Amino acid sequence: MERLSPSFGSGNREPMDTRKSESPLRGIDHGATVSDLISGLAHDIRNPLNLINLTADHLSQQFQPEREDRRKAFLDLIARLKAEVRRLNETVNEALKLCQTPIERGPETDAAREHGGDETEDGANG
Secondary structure, three states: OOOOOOOOOOOOOOOOOHHHHHHHHHHHHHHHHHHHHHHHHHHHHHHHHHHHHHHHHHHHHHOOOOOHHHHHHHHHHHHHHHHHHHHHHHHHHHHHHHHOOHHHHOOOOHHHHHOOOOOOOOOOOO
16 A cells, blocks of 8 residues: 555646547537537528429419510520529539448438439428
């Protein structure tokens, strides 16, 4: 017991560097903050995208011009509008994937790759 006495409780130990121990925790907090920010932005972007997509559908069904040349131009414009909505939605999906852990992402299946994986819960995929 006497051999342990000089080192035990002597107070000569150097204090632990708290910056080193807190560093990983700061990264976790920062990652969670960035993830929350991107999730919020995705929500705020998808709501108007969904409205634009639904409005384009409504316009194409209710207000097609009778003249063939105008109808063709009108439908082409609607198609381009919906393509941009899909493109922006895919960009939002990619940003969300950056925030997910591998477990949240899940395994990528062949079916998801074949279908382009651009479907969303809120229907903004076109």
